[in-house]
Amino acid sequence: MLTTAPRGTVDILPEQAAKFQHVENTFRAICHRANFKEIRTPMFEHSELFNRAVGEQTDIVQKEMYTFLDRSERSLTLRPEGTAPVARAFIEHGIYAQAQPTKYYYIAQIFRYEAPQHGRYRQHQQCGVEFFGTRHPYADVEVISLAYNFYRQLGLRQFDLLVNTIGCPECRVEHRQALSQFLESRIAKLCPDCQSRYERNPMRILDCKNETCQEQLEGAPTPVEYACEACAEHYAGVKAGLEQLGIPYKEAPRLVRGLDYYSNTAFEFHSSHIGAQGAIGAGGRYDGLVASCGGPDTPGVGFGIGTERLILALEAEGVELPSPSSVDVFIATLGQAAEQKALSLIAELREAGFVAEMDLMGRSLKAQMKHAGRQGAARVVVIGDDELARGVAVVRDMKVSQQREVPLAELIATLQQSGQ
RNA sequence: GUGGGUGUAGCUCAGUUGGUUAGAGCACCAGAUUGUGGCUCUGGGGGUCGUGGGUUCGAGUCCCAUCAUCCACCCCA
Structure with a gap:
């Protein structure tokens, strides 16, 4: 429980x-x-x-x-x-x-x-x-x-x-009288629910789903006829x-x-x-x-x-309904310095309107790539000590499996340019 | 409230006339590839068998109860 x-x-x-x-x-x-x-x-x-x-x-x-x-x-x-x-x-x-x-x-x-x-x-x-x-x-x-x-x-x-x-309320009174009169001789053939409705609210008998009740209702007066x-x-x-x-x-x-x-x-x-x-x-x-x-x-x-x-x-009816949003940019890191850099990059990317995510599970690069793919990431930014030292990042397009180096200073502008 | 079906791993399910340590596929994690996803291979973690009681030397399996769930009735959105 x-x-x-x-x-x-x-x-x-x-x-x-x-x-x-x-x-x-x-x-x-x-x-x-x-x-x-x-x-x-x-x-x-x-x-x-x-x-x-x-x-x-x-x-x-x-x-x-x-x-x-x-x-x-x-x-x-x-x-x-x-x-x-x-x-x-x-x-x-x-x-x-x-x-x-x-x-x-x-x-x-x-x-x-x-x-x-x-x-x-x-x-x-x-x-x-x-x-x-x-x-x-x-x-x-x-x-x-x-x-x-x-x-x-x-x-x-x-x-x-x-x-x-x-x-x-006025014309319903007349209808109710007419309906009650109509049903009077048929009460015995109605389902138990309708029999109690007969006293409380006969109009509800009209839309009873019970087949035999519907048969009994053949020709019964409807509200619209008494409007x-x-x-x-x-x-x-x-x-x-x-x-x-x-x-x-x-x-x-x-x-x-x-x-x-x-x-x-x-x-x-x-x-x-x-x-x-x-x-x-x-x-x-x-x-x-x-x-x-x-x-x-x-x-x-x-x-x-x-x-x-x-x-x-x-x-x-087979209508396609939206799924939860997927990741635009995933930052994969290697080493502590890169992880630290990613923290700021993530904040900037989100500020710029991207759905941005990074690994917080201590995964290997390979596992990070795999995880990014599962998250539906359109692009992965790879940053390691090597890239950091040279002031660049690798931007990989996950759909076409192609990647290129981009200066860190131009990273966000590049991502914006190449479209979401 | 009434009637019927179903409960075994995160999911979909298998499990012999009751008989050792309960299985598979998918999913997850790791490795093969010491810095690159999808495919493949190898390995790993994960189960109070819904719960409680009963029968039995022994119960996932049989019986009872209970809870949950699904479908239908009533009625509603």
């Missing part, structure tokens, strides 16, 4: 970290151009925030939260999702009183107590955005297109965008915007998000290449969230994208 990371967590070693950096940098750049600003909220919150915002009846709150008491008996919870904390900060700092809309992005660790699986971890990372303050359908379009462009820019091609509307005029108009606006931007999507009338705070637009991005956990990003509109957390009535829309799953999907 001492030498094992906790269940469902992983170490991100340099090779993997390079991929995360690439994905994160791409995300930041895209968010920046769309004028989303970064926000960083605490890794844990008062438990009641999630109980309230995410919903007491949701799986997340009922069985997946990392909840603990601190030394003052406060109940705290490691954030199981990204939206509620941002909404809380939006309220706490009175951002709603400033000019709207407000556009935030975040890169945050998320914690859920779940059974680990391919593409599912107890600690994972999400890249997300939250767009507060406007009900305009183009806000939904902007959020969805940002995610879409993010995937495309990274090189992801084989993914689907599913969209739906789950209506506002009120305003909701239908909003949904039409979102779809029109996506079409105008040439973003392909599929309507999924039975797509229902798991968290209580969603309303109107719901969407998911799916990759078909990473096994059962195919959802690589999801989000929707949450016009009631800020108010339900005690803030003024403020609409919002956003998404969360799982970084680990995104990387899995990219790799499954």
